[in-house]
């Protein structure tokens with residue numbers, strides 16, 4: 001290599017290093033930072049479980065269940081293995097199965113509809129409201145048939161679904177309501193917490209959720225003692241006492257070790273939720289001059305910003321541009337559920353969910369986690385602004 005070329009190469013390497021130093025990457029979520037704060041306490045709790053060897057349904061599970069029920073404002077919580085199992089068991093507990101139809105949102109994570117399919121019922125996937133991405137009560141009403149047994153509203157991205165309208169429809173048609181609150185921990189509508197609206201509400205504690213375990217975990221919460229008892233049997237082989245099986249149960253209990261993580265994190269859930277809301281506020285301020293369409297917060301709703309989802313007509317190019325600036329985003333979710341192979345037998349065709357279909361090509365989840373700083377938010381906003389200027393100039 002000649003000297004000029006070598007010097008140019010050296011300059012390039014130095015520049016590359018300094019840009020790397022100037023802008024560390026911004027991930028979609030950052031679990032490691034949060035975990036480092038609670039690691040010691042989690043390890044101490046897990047250490048006690050190891051000493052007692054009470055790995056299955058140890059007292060930490062009951063302790064967490066009592067705390068989480070209190071947090072949701074209901075009487076009962078039954079810890080299960082994950083959020084998908086929570087929805088499946090809720091349907092079983094309500095005796096919903098083959099021949100029944102269950103209405104849910106076409107833009108949810110696939111697990112909502114998969115759980116309906118596990119029960120033997122038919123998922124009916126309906127369109128959403130354009131303003132807040134949540135299930136549209138008008139579409140629920142239109143989808144009701146004599147076979148409809150339940151509605152599963154999803155508190156998508158952390159914004160409570162329109163529960164007043166949904167509960168009114170359910171009462172009129174004698175339908176059960178199961179909340180999919182996998183993204184709604186701590187969300188509120190007119191002072192009522194997500195989890196306290198339906199017959200049963202289902203939570204996921206997947207690591208990236210607002211309350212996340214160190215692996216898979218989930219829970220059902222309910223006000224109804226009889227349903228809670230049935231859920232306890234369903235999660236534990238249908239066993240009333242050891243080796244007496246009174247109903248077709250499953251093995252999907254919450255691990256004691258995961259309950260230790262969740263118990264530790266419960267102390268911080270409100271603090272982390274407020275931090276998420278602060279990050280959302282910063283985004284609103286910093287993104288005000290961009291062409292991104294920002295999420296709304298409905299009147300009376302406490303949005304808990306599991307995700308901060310914006311809209312942009314050139315979503316894919318924007319996502320690529322931000323990735324080039326080491327800002328990593330996500331899409332929740334890129335494909336409407338009626339397009340997925342397992343739901344081809346569902347009563348919905350993609351053409352019936354135009355809002356969901358349109359939005360699936362425009363939505364983008366920006367980085368969002370409680371520990372995000374205003375500086376990081378400003379960096380995302382500056383890059384989004386730069387993208388806007390570039391596209392205007394052509």
Ligand SMILES: Cc1ncc(COP(=O)(O)O)c(C=O)c1O
Nearest residue numbers: 082083084109111112182204206
């Ligand atoms: C809306 C929704 N429903 C259900 C689930 C399923 O939860 P899990 O992954 O814990 O089974 C998830 C999360 O993954 C979700 O986001």
